[in-house]
Amino acid sequence: MSTIVSLPDQATAQIPKRNYITNENGLMSWLLTGDHKRIAMLYLISITLFFFIGGALAGLIRMELLTPQSDLMSTDTYNKVFTMHGVIMIFLFLVPSVPATLGNFLIPIMVGAKDLAFPKINLLSWYLYVAGGIMTLAAMITGGVDTGWTFTTPMSTHFSNTNVVTTGLAIFVAGFSSIFTGLNFIVTIHRMRAPGMTWFKLPLFCWSHYAASILMVLGTPVLAITLVLVVLERTIGIGVFDPTKGGDPILFQHLFWFYSHPAVYIMILPGMGVISEVISTFSRKRVFGYTAVAFSSVAIAVFGFFVWAHHMFIMGVSNYAVLVFSLLTMLVAVPSAIKIFNWAFTLYKGSITFETPMLYAFGFMGLFTIGGLTGVFLGSSGTDIHLTETYFIVAHFHFVMVGGMLMAFLSGVHFWWPKMTGRMYPEKISQLAAVVTFIGFNFTFFPQFLVGMLGMPRRYAAYPQEFQVLNVFSTAGATILGVGYLLPIIYLLWSLKYGEIAGNNPWQATGLEWQIQSPPLTENFTTIPIVTQDVYDYEWLDRQKEHEVTHVG
Amino acid sequence: MSDSHAIAAEAGHDNHADHPPYLRHHFVSMEQQDETVSFGMWLFLLTEIMFFGGLFTAYLIYRNWYFPAFVAGSHQLDIFWGSLNTLLLICSSFTMAMGVWSAETKRHKGLVWSLIGTLILGIGFLGIKTIEYTEKYEKHHIPGHTFDWKGFVNPTPEEIAKGDKPLAPDMAQKTEVYFSLYFAMTGMHALHMIIGIALLLGMLVKAMRGGYMDGHIAFVENFGLYWHFVDIVWIFLFPLLYLISRHQ
Amino acid sequence: MADLQTQHHEHEPEQHAEHHIVSPMVYAVILGALLVGTAITIGASYLEMGPWNPVVALAIACTKATLVVLFFMHIKYSSKLMKLTVGAGIFTFLILVGMSLSDYISRAWGQW
Numbered sequence: 001m002s003t004i005v006s007l008p009d010q011a012t013a014q015i016p017k018r019n020y021i022t023n024e025n026g027l028m029s030w031l032l033t034g035d036h037k038r039i040a041m042l043y044l045i046s047i048t049l050f051f052f053i054g055g056a057l058a059g060l061i062r063m064e065l066l067t068p069q070s071d072l073m074s075t076d077t078y079n080k081v082f083t084m085h086g087v088i089m090i091f092l093f094l095v096p097s098v099p100a101t102l103g104n105f106l107i108p109i110m111v112g113a114k115d116l117a118f119p120k121i122n123l124l125s126w127y128l129y130v131a132g133g134i135m136t137l138a139a140m141i142t143g144g145v146d147t148g149w150t151f152t153t154p155m156s157t158h159f160s161n162t163n164v165v166t167t168g169l170a171i172f173v174a175g176f177s178s179i180f181t182g183l184n185f186i187v188t189i190h191r192m193r194a195p196g197m198t199w200f201k202l203p204l205f206c207w208s209h210y211a212a213s214i215l216m217v218l219g220t221p222v223l224a225i226t227l228v229l230v231v232l233e234r235t236i237g238i239g240v241f242d243p244t245k246g247g248d249p250i251l252f253q254h255l256f257w258f259y260s261h262p263a264v265y266i267m268i269l270p271g272m273g274v275i276s277e278v279i280s281t282f283s284r285k286r287v288f289g290y291t292a293v294a295f296s297s298v299a300i301a302v303f304g305f306f307v308w309a310h311h312m313f314i315m316g317v318s319n320y321a322v323l324v325f326s327l328l329t330m331l332v333a334v335p336s337a338i339k340i341f342n343w344a345f346t347l348y349k350g351s352i353t354f355e356t357p358m359l360y361a362f363g364f365m366g367l368f369t370i371g372g373l374t375g376v377f378l379g380s381s382g383t384d385i386h387l388t389e390t391y392f393i394v395a396h397f398h399f400v401m402v403g404g405m406l407m408a409f410l411s412g413v414h415f416w417w418p419k420m421t422g423r424m425y426p427e428k429i430s431q432l433a434a435v436v437t438f439i440g441f442n443f444t445f446f447p448q449f450l451v452g453m454l455g456m457p458r459r460y461a462a463y464p465q466e467f468q469v470l471n472v473f474s475t476a477g478a479t480i481l482g483v484g485y486l487l488p489i490i491y492l493l494w495s496l497k498y499g500e501i502a503g504n505n506p507w508q509a510t511g512l513e514w515q516i517q518s519p520p521l522t523e524n525f526t527t528i529p530i531v532t533q534d535v536y537d538y539e540w541l542d543r544q545k546e547h548e549v550t551h552v553g
Numbered sequence: 554m555s556d557s558h559a560i561a562a563e564a565g566h567d568n569h570a571d572h573p574p575y576l577r578h579h580f581v582s583m584e585q586q587d588e589t590v591s592f593g594m595w596l597f598l599l600t601e602i603m604f605f606g607g608l609f610t611a612y613l614i615y616r617n618w619y620f621p622a623f624v625a626g627s628h629q630l631d632i633f634w635g636s637l638n639t640l641l642l643i644c645s646s647f648t649m650a651m652g653v654w655s656a657e658t659k660r661h662k663g664l665v666w667s668l669i670g671t672l673i674l675g676i677g678f679l680g681i682k683t684i685e686y687t688e689k690y691e692k693h694h695i696p697g698h699t700f701d702w703k704g705f706v707n708p709t710p711e712e713i714a715k716g717d718k719p720l721a722p723d724m725a726q727k728t729e730v731y732f733s734l735y736f737a738m739t740g741m742h743a744l745h746m747i748i749g750i751a752l753l754l755g756m757l758v759k760a761m762r763g764g765y766m767d768g769h770i771a772f773v774e775n776f777g778l779y780w781h782f783v784d785i786v787w788i789f790l791f792p793l794l795y796l797i798s799r800h801q
Numbered sequence: 802m803a804d805l806q807t808q809h810h811e812h813e814p815e816q817h818a819e820h821h822i823v824s825p826m827v828y829a830v831i832l833g834a835l836l837v838g839t840a841i842t843i844g845a846s847y848l849e850m851g852p853w854n855p856v857v858a859l860a861i862a863c864t865k866a867t868l869v870v871l872f873f874m875h876i877k878y879s880s881k882l883m884k885l886t887v888g889a890g891i892f893t894f895l896i897l898v899g900m901s902l903s904d905y906i907s908r909a910w911g912q913w
Contacts, residue, residue: 098562108579115579117589183596190882191589192579218893220598225607227735237697238733240611246619254901255607305896309904320907324900528581528905588817595883599890606894610901617905632843639839647832650823651875657822781873785866786808791839792858796846800854 004282005506007424009505011383012343013501015422019519025076034119035522040105041420042126047093047101048489050133054224057081059482062444062475070461079146080162084136086149087167091174092252094132094405095263098270099181099216100129102412103209103419104199107185109513109520110203112194112529118180119189125180131401132174148459150260153241153252166367168227178266183197184218185209194512196531203511203535204287207294208273208412211301215262215269219305223259226252252314257308259490264516265304269297275361275501276451278411279343279409282358283350286536289342296335303332313381314388327437329379333446336372340365355507356427359434367441368402374449389459394453398445409435417492417501422518425495426528434487437484443477480549508545510536515544569617575769580787594775598782601745605786608738612793616732619727621720625705626731627797628717629694634681635795637649641681645674646784653777656770664765664773668757671780675750679737679787682743696733702726735794742790752776815881823875831872840866 007013018149020037030038042087060081064072073081104122108115116122139145145167156164188204189210230252232238239245241252280287287293309317343365353356374396377383387393418424439460447470452458456467463471505514512529532542573583580586592687616623648670655663693701705725720728756776759765765773842861850857871877876887 111577119579121593179600183593183600186596187589187593191585191592196633216887217596217600218603218890221604222604222607222897225604228741229607229611232733232737238737239696239729240615240733240737246615246622246730248614248618250904251611251614253899254904255610258607258897258901305893306900309900317904318907318910319913320910321904323904402652524580573838574868585890592883595886599893600888602890602894603897609894610898613898613902616904617902634845640836643832643835643839646835647828648871649880650828651825654825654828658898679886740841776881781869785869789859789862790867792842793863796842796858798854799846800849 001352003355003427004284004351004508005355005424005427006503006508007500007506009281009380009504010500013503015501015519016517016521018521019422019517020522021519023522026197032123034115034123036104036116036119036122037420037520037522039119039122040101040103041124043096043100043104043129045127046094046130046133048080048470049101050088050092051485053137054085054093056105057085057088059478061498062448062478064461065151065463065471065473068465068471073121073461075461076146077144079148079459080140080144082459083145083148083481084140086144087136089401090267091171092136092148094267094401096129097182097267097405097409098274098412099209099212099266100125100177100469102180102205102274102409102416103162103185103320105272106416106513107188107209109205109524110206110511111189111192112197112512112531113188113192114126114523114525114527114528116184117192118184122184123382125177125184128173128180130176132170132172132177135166135170135173138171139163150256151252151437152228153230153233153249153254154243155222156230157241157252165231168231169187172185172224172227175224176262178216179204179220182213182220186211186217189213190237194529194531195465195534196529199278200291201533201535202291202294203273204276204290204297205270205273207297208269208276211297212266212269213491214301215304219259219262219266221253223263226259229255242401250312253312254309257311258305261308261311262304263398264400267302268405268408269300271364271405271412272297274342274408274412274415276339277362277511278357278415279346279511280413280536281507282355282361283347285350286534286538287342288345288348289338290535292338293342295381296338299335300332303328303335307332307379310379310381310384312466313384326379326384330376331537333372333376333379340369340372348479354431355410356425356430356434357415359431359438360407360414363438363441364404364407364411367399367407369439371401371404372397374399387452389457390452391456391458395445395448395452396460400449403441410434410437410487413492415486416508416513417495419518419520419528420515421496423495423499424492424502424506425488425499429491433484433487433491436480436487440477440480440482444474444481446474447471447477508541510538510541554635573769576792579729583769588773591775591778594778597753598778601782601786605738605741608734608741608791611732612738615727615730615792616797619724619730621718622705622724622727623731624798625708625717625720625725626694626728627734628712628715628799629635629689629692630735630795631688632795632799634685635791638681640793641674641678642784645671646781648674649777653770653774654795656765656773658767659768661760661763661766664760665757668753668760672705672750672753672757675746675753676697679743679746679750682739689736694732695729696729696736700729700732702728703779717757738794742783745786749776749783753780817881818878820882821875821878823872823878827872831868834868835865 016103020035030042033039034456043469060073064078066068105115140496143163145160145162146159147162147164151164151168183447189206193202216499229240233241239247241247241249243249276293307325307329309321310329313322346361374392377386378396414425414430451470452466456463502518504517507514515529516525576583576586580589598678648667652664652667652671689695693699702725705720705728706722708719753776756772818913837863842858845861846854870887876884
């Protein structure tokens, strides 16, 4: 199979002696760093840890659902397991995944700056993340939470006997981590672009992160105040969500989903940014309709604020609200579809090769499309009445989040691994892992669409006998999926010592990050670049290759 | 700290004469740095708008639902203290703006006195809030198990003379919702005031030692933005909480 | 280094504004306006205006807030980017309040 990988001669190649990793030694130099690249690595390690904890909880869920009875664990325990799975996966993995790791690492380099606008705030955001994570784990091991990740009132405020307050405060803290990351990105992209780097020369990765950052800054504070109110209600007994005191539990849902719907766009937009970069590189073609993709990212962010009550169709909101929110939900699907079409047209007549990042990107395109299309059934209020609170919803969001976002994350990690570490991962096993993941994913989650349509409710440990076959399929798929996720840990760690030396630009990609050494210098650039080439300009790249220097430092 | 400052220093950059010492090395000029920091502050204020926004949403909904209870609850607040507090905060915004002007025009005494004025007015605000909260505690108007709604079913003769109407028991109970929001909103506001005053103290100490006279006044300017924002929140809280139907 | 800054300026005029020092006279006038507004709002709350009471109160509060944002917080003298940023914040706040309220108000309208 052909490949565009171009590595320096391995007999003589070396990792550059001076880079951001070797620059200073000692634990404190990492824990007190202001370097966005080191902070990105700190994040990468911590979110991977939380991913596996969340994944273990998923394993427990699937094991319980092998049988129709609640036999592996009590129903209360099951409630705690799926709640923690959701809380950890959403707040401690998906939300920070691409922005805090790849975004932190790449955005300053992509805009041509030496660091993010506020390095200390960047470090603070990591500490807030870790604090929120530790508090979540503390809540988990001292009894857990059983309300579902959505903390729906009045269960969370009055009837639950679990660690709602600790978890609520943990997410409050982690939320500020997200806010500070977004704030940093917006300011950096606006203010610190190198000379010549106009908005329309920015890689689409930057546009996606900009849009996601707007959501982080404007949406997350509403979650913060909502959690504060839940904590106050639970501790002091103020009555804002309590029907017996005149409060409205639905108010909680309005405030909660005002953040949590834009949150799903916070999660997916950075992944879409990765896909734009990967698809362009591995079809050797500029992204079709750059402007449309850029503006559609911002459009998703803006429209994403108008649709939150589609999570509340059956909860008791007025019919008129249902009508309006359902119509607006149809609207928000359009920009996402625009991106899928544009990526498809990028592929058309491109020189496509199938390196691992591209395999994940293909997986993304197919699975995100399915997930997105099933979202239309859910956004349409009539069909939603039948499908909501069933496994159809579970399948829908796992298709977009796992089949979509997680695949995009893995695509990005593989794509920029050589840049971040200076080493290549082993290609064959990584391609195998991508395929295993794809197969495992489909086996796990496709049956869930079927079983949901047939009526199996979500968040139940026990289910009617007739759903067992599909559930067994799903659990079998989960086992395969688990293998697919474990493999990268093994070979990526292996590659740190034994991987081939990557050189500056193993993928022959465009973008400022590929013009500097791998791993980069702490200050990224020896001199600030003056940008004259267009974005995704492969002809310019070919001309540059004649004058290429393999490493500096 | 391993940031780009340390690296550039290693690469032979030991002469800071060619740029101000406050310039961080990932910026190209003080102007870029100041504008960037100011932009960052504004974005933070946006998060604060949305943070308080949740509380305002809850307030508007329940005021709509339980208007008589909100009227009764609002009449329990002393309009004198509320107006005085509004006065104090507005004046403190003025003194803070004067502080920024003093820093911009390098007036040392002006800056110190402006900050002292802002501090005194801010502390005065919190003092009055303490008086008000204490009164609420004594009257059993703090939400929770001590809350006494029966006083709204049977108001005292003085209250009736002032225009308070007796409420039906189920509406009287809703006054707890009003007070929940009162404490949540003014409490959150007061917390922001406390943080502001702590920062203000630090800034005052530095100003008294001659700080902020060299043109590096970003901290003063951005603190001013924060302080004005907290003032704006109160500008809305005052009529919404204190002035509901005073004509009845 | 200054060259990079100049280059940055030239093609991004809406992100920069000349640093304008606002005079104390302006601040004093705004202070006066804010105090007058407060007095009016207290006085108006004692007048019986039916459904217009809260409208008047909010209108006065919005005017006072606008004066603080424009003059005390210098937005009038700031770049277009800053003005847009403030506008975006207010817009999102209005969406939160407005669309949530639309549910509550329309509940009373019945089924269809």
